[in-house]
Amino acid sequence: MSMVKSPSGVRTAARVVNATKLYGRADSAVRALDNVSVEFQGAAFTAIMGPSGSGKSTLLHCLAGLDTLTEGQVLIGDTDVSRLNDADLTLLRRNRLGFIFQSYNLVPTLTAEENIVLPLRLGGRKADPQWLAQVVTAVGLADRLHHTPAELSGGQQQRVAAARALISRPEIVFADEPTGALDSRSSADLLRFLRHAVDEYGQTIVMVTHDAVAAGYADRVLFLRDGRVVDEMTEPTADRILDAMKGLGE
Numbered sequence: 001m002s003m004v005k006s007p008s009g010v011r012t013a014a015r016v017v018n019a020t021k022l023y024g025r026a027d028s029a030v031r032a033l034d035n036v037s038v039e040f041q042g043a044a045f046t047a048i049m050g051p052s053g054s055g056k057s058t059l060l061h062c063l064a065g066l067d068t069l070t071e072g073q074v075l076i077g078d079t080d081v082s083r084l085n086d087a088d089l090t091l092l093r094r095n096r097l098g099f100i101f102q103s104y105n106l107v108p109t110l111t112a113e114e115n116i117v118l119p120l121r122l123g124g125r126k127a128d129p130q131w132l133a134q135v136v137t138a139v140g141l142a143d144r145l146h147h148t149p150a151e152l153s154g155g156q157q158q159r160v161a162a163a164r165a166l167i168s169r170p171e172i173v174f175a176d177e178p179t180g181a182l183d184s185r186s187s188a189d190l191l192r193f194l195r196h197a198v199d200e201y202g203q204t205i206v207m208v209t210h211d212a213v214a215a216g217y218a219d220r221v222l223f224l225r226d227g228r229v230v231d232e233m234t235e236p237t238a239d240r241i242l243d244a245m246k247g248l249g250e
């Protein structure tokens with residue numbers, strides 16, 4: 001695995017350097033990211049928060065190679081994503097990254113188990129049975145493996161999506177509002193699973209959320225406003241996050 005070690009010995013899993021993203025034509029362009037530089041530590045859970053339109057999804061999508069910057073660099077480990085062609089980007093996403101989105105993106109005709117191992121199969125690999133069993137147990141899906149998505153609740157479907165994101169042991173999992181469609185109990189189950197993956201397996205997670213309770217599970221919260229990182233918090237709690245968000249005008 002290609003990871004960069006900083007002088008302090010902490011792994012940097014990803015970073016953006018002087019990242020600017022403009023949408024639209026020059027005369028009416030929206031500056032969704034405005035010269036952002038930030039590092040994401042390995043084996044850590046980072047939440048990205050900020051008011052609507054502050055650039056959270058844009059930052060996540062550019063980090064994950066789903067969108068391109070207008071200026072600046074994105075590095076995953078020591079790979080400069082901005083220099084990859086489309087084919088290499090596809091391989092990077094498939095082999096090194098995991099994704100959890102608000103819409104679960106499960107294949108309706110496949111069972112939960114088949115959905116979970118799909119990224120491996122697409123890459124021509126097989127699931128390590130022990131790891132599969134561990135992930136499935138951790139997300140509480142052991143008795144639902146042969147159900148199709150339509151036979152699962154929203155919370156269960158999102159946990160299938162989370163298991164799918166982790167099954168290939170990706171360098172980073174990117175999550176965009178993963179609890180947005182869930183009730184508070186399903187949401188807590190999913191967040192505990194993500195926290196466990198960081199603490200037990202050294203997984204790196206970057207999550208965009210509007211929810212201070214969800215962000216409270218992270219090790220660090222970045223606050224965006226108007227396309228810039230304006231604040232950050234370590235060892236956050238939901239209350240401290242809510243206070244910080246008030247300061248940002250939410």
Ligand SMILES: Nc1ncnc2c1ncn2[C@@H]1O[C@H](COP(=O)(O)OP(=O)(O)OP(=O)(O)O)[C@@H](O)[C@H]1O
Nearest residue numbers: 023024030032050051052053054055056057058059
């Ligand atoms: N495809 C696009 N074309 C034009 N403008 C866009 C596009 N995507 C985003 N924007 C604009 O860029 C800015 C940042 O959007 P972004 O979706 O990153 O914000 P966000 O913080 O994720 O917002 P939300 O919390 O509402 O999801 C907004 O002003 C938005 O309108």
